[in-house]
Amino acid sequence: MKNIIGIGGAGSKIATKLSEESIVVNVSEVELSKVVAKEKIQAILRGGSGAYKGCRMDPVIGHEAYASVSRELEGRIRGSLVIAATGGGTGNGITKGIMDYLVKLPEKIRVEDKTLFALVLPYARLESAEFVENTSMFLNESVAPAIDSGNTGNIFMFTNRLKFEERIPEDHFNQMIVGSLKEFLAIPQKNAELKLLDGHIDQEDFDLFLSKPYFNHFTVFNYDAGQEFGRQLSEHTNTLLLPAEAPIEALFLMEVPVGGDQTSFYNLVEYFNRQGVKPIYSVAENPEIGAPRVTVSQLYSRKPAELVHDFNTVADQHAQTKVKKTITQYVQLEPLEVNMADEAKKVKTSDQDDIVALLKRIHKI
Ligand SMILES: Nc1nc2c(ncn2[C@@H]2O[C@H](COP(=O)(O)OP(=O)(O)OP(=O)(O)O)[C@@H](O)[C@H]2O)c(=O)[nH]1
Numbered sequence: 001m002k003n004i005i006g007i008g009g010a011g012s013k014i015a016t017k018l019s020e021e022s023i024v025v026n027v028s029e030v031e032l033s034k035v036v037a038k039e040k041i042q043a044i045l046r047g048g049s050g051a052y053k054g055c056r057m058d059p060v061i062g063h064e065a066y067a068s069v070s071r072e073l074e075g076r077i078r079g080s081l082v083i084a085a086t087g088g089g090t091g092n093g094i095t096k097g098i099m100d101y102l103v104k105l106p107e108k109i110r111v112e113d114k115t116l117f118a119l120v121l122p123y124a125r126l127e128s129a130e131f132v133e134n135t136s137m138f139l140n141e142s143v144a145p146a147i148d149s150g151n152t153g154n155i156f157m158f159t160n161r162l163k164f165e166e167r168i169p170e171d172h173f174n175q176m177i178v179g180s181l182k183e184f185l186a187i188p189q190k191n192a193e194l195k196l197l198d199g200h201i202d203q204e205d206f207d208l209f210l211s212k213p214y215f216n217h218f219t220v221f222n223y224d225a226g227q228e229f230g231r232q233l234s235e236h237t238n239t240l241l242l243p244a245e246a247p248i249e250a251l252f253l254m255e256v257p258v259g260g261d262q263t264s265f266y267n268l269v270e271y272f273n274r275q276g277v278k279p280i281y282s283v284a285e286n287p288e289i290g291a292p293r294v295t296v297s298q299l300y301s302r303k304p305a306e307l308v309h310d311f312n313t314v315a316d317q318h319a320q321t322k323v324k325k326t327i328t329q330y331v332q333l334e335p336l337e338v339n340m341a342d343e344a345k346k347v348k349t350s351d352q353d354d355i356v357a358l359l360k361r362i363h364k365i
C-alpha cells in the first residue's frame with residue numbers, strides 16, 4: 001500500500017488509527033489538528049474565506065474544495081487506500097472528485113496503481129436524512145460510474161449499523177474497523193511468514209485481487225470442518241461491512257494449528273465451486289492458534305439502485321421510506337442489458353459457458 005489517505009472527519013480518524021504514516025485531508029483546521037499524520041493537506045473552500053470549520057454536511061461545498069487539493073491528491077492516490085465517510089460534506093465531496101478523476105482518465109490504470117476505497121456509510125435508521133441523501137447520491141453518481149470505468153480497485157463498504165445498534169463508543173468502533181482491515185491486509189505477510197501447507201497467495205496474487213473493480217466483503221472466523229462451510233460463512237458475515245452478494249471472485253487463507261487437519265480446505269474450494277467461483281487460497285500452519293481459522297474474501301458487484309438499497313437493508317420501515325425517497329430522487333435505473341454486457345466484459349472469461357454461468361449466478365437469466 002503506497003499511501004493511506006483519510007478524507008474528512010471520519011476518514012482521518014480511521015486512517016490515522018490504521019497508520020500514523022497516513023495522509024489526511026480536510027477543510028476543517030480543527031479536525032486536522034486532532035490527528036497525528038505523516039502529512040496534512042488542508043482543502044480550501046471557494047472564495048478562500050471562512051473559519052474552515054468543514055463543509056457543514058454539504059458535498060457540493062466539499063466537491064468545490066476538491067479543486068484546491070486535486071493536484072496533491074491525484075499524485076498520491078495511485079496504489080493507495082482512500083478512507084472516507086459518505087454522509088458528510090468533505091469526505092463525500094472530495095472523494096467524489098477523486099472518483100470523477102479516475103473515471104475521466106484516458107488510460108486504464110495498472111494493477112499496482114489501482115486505488116482502494118474504504119467507505120463508511122451511515123446507519124439510515126438513526127442517522128440524519130442529510131447523511132442518507134448524501135450517501136445515496138454518492139453511491140449513484142460517483143461509486144457506480146467509478147466501478148464501471150474499471151479504474152478503481154476493491155471497495156470496502158463499512159456501515160455504522162453495529163455502532164448505533166450496539167451503542168459502541170466511536171473510538172472503539174473505529175478500532176474495530178481498523179483491526180478488521182489489518183487482519184485482511186495481513187494475508188500476504190502471513191503467507192510469507194507462516195509455514196505453507198497448501199496453495200499460496202503471494203503479494204502479487206493479493207494485489208491482483210485487490211485491483212479488481214468490485215466490492216470486497218471479507219470476514220474471519222474459526223472454522224469447524226465437521227459443519228457445512230456455507231452455513232458458517234453466512235453466520236459469520238463481517239457485521240462491520242455490508243453483506244456480500246453472490247461472489248464473482250473469492251480468496252481465502254486457512255490457518256491450522258500444528259498437527260491440525262490441513263485438508264478441510266477442500267470443503268471451501270468445493271463450496272465456492274458450487275457458486276461458480278474458483279477461489280485463490282492458501283493453507284498455513286499457525287503455531288499460535290488452537291483451532292482452524294479462515295479469512296475469507298468475496299468480491300461482488302451491485303447496480304446503482306441495489307447499492308443504494310443495500311446500506312439500508314436492515315433498517316426499519318421509517319428508514320426504508322427515507323431511502324426509497326432518495327432512490328427515486330437520485331437513481332436512474334439503466335436498461336438491464338447495458339449492465340449485463342459490462343458485467344460479462346469485466347469478468348475476463350475465455351469461453352461463453354462461463355459468461356452464461358456468471359449471468360445465472362447474478363440472477364439475470
Ligand atoms: N465510524 C465512524 N463514523 C463516523 C465518525 N465520525 C463521523 N462519522 C460518521 O460519518 C458521517 C459524517 O461524516 P464526517 O466524516 O463526520 O464528515 P466530513 O466528511 O468531515 O464532512 P463535513 O464535516 O460535513 O465537512 C456520519 O455518518 C457519521 O456518523 C467516526 O469517527 N467513526
Ligand SMILES: [Mg+2]
Nearest residue numbers: 008009028054
Ligand atoms: Mg467534518
